[in-house]
Amino acid sequence: MEMVNIKINGMPLSVPAGSTILEAARMHGIEIPTLCYLREINEIGACRICVVEVVGMRNLVAACVYPVAEGMEILTNSKRVFASRKTNLELILSTHNRSCLSCVRSGNCELQKLCKDFRIYDEAIYDGEKPASNYDDSAVHLVRDNSKCVLCRRCAAACAKWQDVAVIGPNGRGFNTHIGSAFDQNLSDVACVSCGQCIVVCPTGALSEKDNTKDVWRALNDPTKHVIVQTAPSIRVTLGEAFGMHIGTNVEGKMVAALRRLGFDGVYDTDFAADMTIVEEANELVERIKNGGKLPMITSCSPGWVKYCEHYYPEFTENLSTCKSPQQMFGALAKTWYAEKTGIDPKDIFVVGIMPCTAKKFETKREDESASGYPDVDVALTTRELARMINRAGMYLPKLPDEEFDAPLGTSTGAGVIFGATGGVMEAALRTAKEWITGESGEAVEFSEVRGTQGIKEATYKIGDLELNVCVASGLKNAKKVLESVKSGEKNYHFIEIMGCPGGCVNGGGQPVQPAAVRNFIDLKARRAAALYEDDKNKPIRKSHENPVVKEVYETYLGSYGSHKAHEILHTSYKKRNRF
Amino acid sequence: MIDIPVDYDNLISIGSMMGSGGLIVMDEDTCMVDIAKFFLEFTVDESCGKCTPCRIGTKRLLEMLDKITKGKGTMEDLDKMEELCYHIKANSLCGLGQSAPNPVLSTLKYFRDEYVAHIVDKKCPAGVCKALLSYVIDREKCKGCTLCARACPADAISGTVKQPHVIDPAKCLKCGACMEKCKFGAIYKK
Ligand code: SF4
Ligand code: SF4
Ligand code: SF4
Ligand code: SF4
Ligand code: SF4
Ligand code: SF4
Ligand code: FES
Numbered sequence: 001m002e003m004v005n006i007k008i009n010g011m012p013l014s015v016p017a018g019s020t021i022l023e024a025a026r027m028h029g030i031e032i033p034t035l036c037y038l039r040e041i042n043e044i045g046a047c048r049i050c051v052v053e054v055v056g057m058r059n060l061v062a063a064c065v066y067p068v069a070e071g072m073e074i075l076t077n078s079k080r081v082f083a084s085r086k087t088n089l090e091l092i093l094s095t096h097n098r099s100c101l102s103c104v105r106s107g108n109c110e111l112q113k114l115c116k117d118f119r120i121y122d123e124a125i126y127d128g129e130k131p132a133s134n135y136d137d138s139a140v141h142l143v144r145d146n147s148k149c150v151l152c153r154r155c156a157a158a159c160a161k162w163q164d165v166a167v168i169g170p171n172g173r174g175f176n177t178h179i180g181s182a183f184d185q186n187l188s189d190v191a192c193v194s195c196g197q198c199i200v201v202c203p204t205g206a207l208s209e210k211d212n213t214k215d216v217w218r219a220l221n222d223p224t225k226h227v228i229v230q231t232a233p234s235i236r237v238t239l240g241e242a243f244g245m246h247i248g249t250n251v252e253g254k255m256v257a258a259l260r261r262l263g264f265d266g267v268y269d270t271d272f273a274a275d276m277t278i279v280e281e282a283n284e285l286v287e288r289i290k291n292g293g294k295l296p297m298i299t300s301c302s303p304g305w306v307k308y309c310e311h312y313y314p315e316f317t318e319n320l321s322t323c324k325s326p327q328q329m330f331g332a333l334a335k336t337w338y339a340e341k342t343g344i345d346p347k348d349i350f351v352v353g354i355m356p357c358t359a360k361k362f363e364t365k366r367e368d369e370s371a372s373g374y375p376d377v378d379v380a381l382t383t384r385e386l387a388r389m390i391n392r393a394g395m396y397l398p399k400l401p402d403e404e405f406d407a408p409l410g411t412s413t414g415a416g417v418i419f420g421a422t423g424g425v426m427e428a429a430l431r432t433a434k435e436w437i438t439g440e441s442g443e444a445v446e447f448s449e450v451r452g453t454q455g456i457k458e459a460t461y462k463i464g465d466l467e468l469n470v471c472v473a474s475g476l477k478n479a480k481k482v483l484e485s486v487k488s489g490e491k492n493y494h495f496i497e498i499m500g501c502p503g504g505c506v507n508g509g510g511q512p513v514q515p516a517a518v519r520n521f522i523d524l525k526a527r528r529a530a531a532l533y534e535d536d537k538n539k540p541i542r543k544s545h546e547n548p549v550v551k552e553v554y555e556t557y558l559g560s561y562g563s564h565k566a567h568e569i570l571h572t573s574y575k576k577r578n579r580f
Numbered sequence: 581m582i583d584i585p586v587d588y589d590n591l592i593s594i595g596s597m598m599g600s601g602g603l604i605v606m607d608e609d610t611c612m613v614d615i616a617k618f619f620l621e622f623t624v625d626e627s628c629g630k631c632t633p634c635r636i637g638t639k640r641l642l643e644m645l646d647k648i649t650k651g652k653g654t655m656e657d658l659d660k661m662e663e664l665c666y667h668i669k670a671n672s673l674c675g676l677g678q679s680a681p682n683p684v685l686s687t688l689k690y691f692r693d694e695y696v697a698h699i700v701d702k703k704c705p706a707g708v709c710k711a712l713l714s715y716v717i718d719r720e721k722c723k724g725c726t727l728c729a730r731a732c733p734a735d736a737i738s739g740t741v742k743q744p745h746v747i748d749p750a751k752c753l754k755c756g757a758c759m760e761k762c763k764f765g766a767i768y769k770k
Contacts, residue, residue: 046630048671059670059678087667091636126636126664128643151635170629175639177629 004070009077021052021063021074026521032076033085033114035203036152037064039520041161047152048088049114052076060084086118094126097133097147103205110203110515111150131176138186140365141194141358142209146178149206154516155179155198162502164477165308167192179206191311191579193476195304195500196358196382196509201519209358209382209510213389216379219350220263226344228266229259230330230409231354233274234420234505235383237531238356241512242387243397248527250535253402258390259354260403269405270353271412273330274419274428276553277301278544280570281323281425282432283561285495289466294318296471296486296493299425301325303363304500304509306574308476313483314576319496322571324376326419327353327360328369330409331376332569337557338409339372346372353380356420356508359500371569382510408549414536415544421529422474422504423450423457426497430461430470431543437464451533453503453526456482458493469493475502506532611708612691613698617645619683626676634677637668641684648695649709651702658695662688707769710754714770717758719744721766728758728767 002017008025015024022032036047045062052063055073060081068074075081092111100106115123133147153170156179160166167190171180181190199207219227236252245251259267285297300306300321309316324332330353335346353360360380363369369376381389390397404410415431418424427447435441449459450470455478461468471493473482479498485491501508503525514524536542544550558566606615620642629635644661647653665681665688672678688695697703704712717728717737722744729737729745736752739745747758747767759767 044630045673046632048632048673051671059672062673084667084671087664088632088671091632091640094640095636126640128640151629151632172629174624174627174629175635177635 004068004072006068006071007073009075015068017068017070019068021061021066021068021076022050024068025063025074025076030076031517032063033117034064034516034520035110035114035150036154037520038154038157038201038516042152042154042157044153047092047150049085051081051084051088053078053081082118085114086120089114089118089120090123090126092150093120093123094128095130096150097130097145098123103148104208104211105205105513108513108515109205110517113515129175131178134178134180134184136180136187137210138188139192139194140188140210141361142187142196142199142207144179144187145206145208146180147206148204149179150204151177151179152203153179154201154203155207158197158201162197162475162477163193163195163308163500164480165191165193165312168198191577193304193307193311193500194359194362194509195476197501199358199509200507200511200513201516202513203516209384210361211385211388212361212379212381213385213392216352216381216389219352219378222350224348225350226265226342226348227263227350227352228268228334228409229264229352229354230268230270230273230327230334231255231259232270232327232356232360232420232505233417233424233532234356234508234511234528235354235386236535237420237506237528238383238511239387240397241514242384243390245398247514247518247522247524248531250531251397252535253404254397254400256405257400257403258386258393258395258397261395261400262389262393264352266406266409268330268334268409269412269416270326270330271416271419272409272547272549273326273333274301274416274425275413275544275547275550276329276333276570277323277326277419278415278425278428278432279550279554279561280329280566281321282429282436282545284321284323285429285433286436287562289494296496297321298495299497299499300572300574301419301425302357302359302498302500302505303366304357304359305476305479305498307359307362307577308479308500310574310577311579312480315487316483317574317576320574322567322573324369324570324572325360325363326416327355327380328363328376328572329570331378332369332371333553334409335372335374335376336569337553340557341408346374349374350379351377353377354383354386355380356383356505356510357501358382358509360510366572367575368572383512384510387512408552411547411549413544413547414539414542416547417535417539418532420505420532421451421525422453422499423447423472423497424504424532425499426450426470426472426495428544429495429497430463430468432545433468434461434463435543435545437466450497453523453529455502468495470495470497472497474499474504476500478502503529609706609708611649611704611706612687612694613645613649613704614706614708616684616687617642617649620645620680623676623680627680628674628676631671631673631677633668633671634673634680637664637672638677638680640664641668641681645684648698649704650711651698651709653695653699655696655699658688658699713754714749715747715752715754715756715759715767716770717745717747718766718768721764723764723766725763727761727763731757731761733757
């Protein structure tokens with residue numbers, strides 16, 4: 001690698017040519033604060049918080065975009081640098097709705113931290129007219145409060161560059177610039193897929209999930225309701241972050257303890273429903289292959305992806321597996337099989353999902369998702385909302401004991417656990433499909449080709465006589481590439497797994513927000529996923545069809561895989577949605 | 581400034597802009613604070629809104645200038661404004677923001693006394709800044725012809741025929757119609 005010699009704060013350093021000042025400084029342990037910078041997707045030099053002095057230059061430069069050069073002398077901590085950053089912050093504050101006390105991001109807000117670090121004495125020093133601001137709570141999954149927006153444009157970058165959806169961006173110009181959709185339409189009126197990726201990259205409280213915690217508190221306080229909760233596979237490896245624990249810590253037992261103490265009547269695991277999904281979906285795949293059904297079959301457990309498909313690629317809705325997502329299968333079975341088994345009227349069962357995802361809020365409201373006649377799932381909360389409830393109830397997660405999920409809906413396998421990472425559904429399905437097709441039951445097989453955080457993965461597996469071509473994509477930009485390659489005939493897959501969020505649910509839009517300072521330099525999705533694969537490795541049962549409760553449900557209630565009853569309860573339908 | 585030959589370098593040195601092809605002719609009836617404001621309005625309109633110093637900073641500069649032209653500025657504002665100018669120049673992303681404060685800085689440099697007059701004496705020496713001027717009728721010169729009173733859209737002038745008239749500053753809109761009408765030069769701005 002070609003190196004150049006520079007000085008930072010007087011220290012002679014050798015750094016790779018072509019790196020930015022920010023990267024070069026970081027390599028040598030010198031942190032430069034940033035606000036708008038998001039590695040690879042938002043390198044626009046807009047906020048000017050990262051400004052540094054380059055000796056000999058009249059103006060300051062933005063470290064996040066300015067490249068180093070031989071002999072360059074950089075000052076990252078001079079008086080002039082501090083004063084400039086501080087003034088930039090003060091200018092931002094002059095347009096900001098400074099209401100930290102009631103703000104959802106207080107304590108985890110990048111703007112708040114910068115203000116603290118730079119010791120802003122007078123937050124009103126540049127006060128003047130405020131830009132007209134808009135509060136958009138039209139969508140079911142998120143709220144945008146432009147009065148707290150710093151116009152870093154990170155949200156727009158995530159929406160356009162990761163998701164290839166670009167339904168939000170800067171509107172207007174100059175002082176009146178604001179984030180919105182085309183023609184300032186409401187978010188509910190545009191083809192937003194509800195993924196929430198914009199929320200997890202937002203440095204401030206301008207974007208947040210629509211908070212449904214009060215609906216859950218209300219149900220918990222209602223003695224006529226039997227309130228049960230399910231936790232999605234990925235929550236156990238992300239919830240700890242909201243309590244300052246290391247990224248990739250598995251807190252399953254403590255999470256269960258917390259939920260029990262919150263007063264849920266049953267603490268269950270979406271992993272159980274993930275196992276249900278696998279057997280139903282593997283069966284569907286085998287049937288489609290045998291009977292000349294529509295191929296490739298594409299997974300349908302990610303509502304962000306499903307909504308994308310309906311808006312942007314309606315020609316592929318027939319390829320979507322008709323299986324409901326694990327969240328919805330759980331709710332459907334809770335209000336049918338479980339209701340019968342426990343003798344509780346489904347109208348009194350209140351199902352809460354703890355999800356990595358804001359699209360899951362949308363999913364609860366979809367049509368054809370009410371097997372019992374009541375909505376399968378009543379409320380979907382994000383990991384962040386659960387953390388908020390735990391905090392409110394005065395519990396400190398790291399100090400809670402480890403407890404076990406309740407029976408029967410808490411019994412799961414390693415295959416269910418890995419659903420939370422990109423490639424996990426594929427691997428889980430392959431474990432089951434392979435056994436069914438070959439009729440051989442072996443040790444749980446690991447399909448390493450479909451693991452890993454790459455956006456698109458492909459593999460061909462020889463299963464019996466069949467050469468099964470599979471593909472795994474995460475992030476909608478990658479989904480688009482895969483769909484285009486299928487459309488053009490370039491690729492011939494049997495089975496495709498698509499997750500709406502890059503890296504899958506471990507990196508979902510409802511997960512704890514990590515600031516850009518962490519996000520830019522640590523692969524969140526890889527760390528969180530590693531904890532899921534570790535969990536899978538240690539599970540006594542690693543194949544979905546071996547889950548004893550799954551077996552019981554089929555034997556005593558549904559009959560066979562893909563039975564008429566299974567279809568009524570566990571399958572759904574899709575529709576074309578407008579793009580504009 | 582009036583004696584500076586109009587060539588590109590000279591205008592750059594005093595912070596003006598020639599790129600637009602227009603040239604603004606200034607004389608003692610030109611208020612330099614107002615001119616700076618005029619330029620700033622232009623850049624505030626042109627700012628693309630991407631970077632913080634230009635998007636918000638130029639707007640704040642404009643507000644500060646506006647405050648001064650209304651006679652509400654303080655000497656501290658002047659320092660704060662100058663500092664903000666240097667900040668915007670050094671921190672903006674592109675040439676627009678980097679040069680936006682130039683008209684303010686150059687007028688501050690060459691015509692600081694005009695700023696001070698607005699702030700300390702609450703006067704606009706060029707008689708441009710409406711908030712700072714008032715129309716007055718000179719009792720000696722007024723013949724009581726009533727022309728001004730009839731021209732006034734605000735009904736701000738009172739007086740009987742052949743007697744000196746007076747303008748009620750609370751009602752006066754500072755439109756100047758009376759001054760134009762008066763044949764005896766009895767009405768003046770101060
Ligand atoms: S966005 Fe940040 S700075 Fe603004 S009110 Fe919320 S916590 Fe405070
Ligand atoms: S939720 Fe997803 S699709 Fe909707 S605006 Fe945010 S990033 Fe874009
Ligand atoms: S909404 Fe958030 S991410 Fe988007 S520009 Fe505003 S502050 Fe940045
Ligand atoms: S990948 Fe997971 S978190 Fe993202 S939209 Fe799909 S289900 Fe939700
Ligand atoms: S300095 Fe340039 S980039 Fe920044 S807001 Fe002004 S016009 Fe846009
Ligand atoms: S300046 Fe206009 S408003 Fe004022 S007194 Fe004269 S005519 Fe009337
Ligand atoms: S300009 Fe570098 S972080 Fe915003």
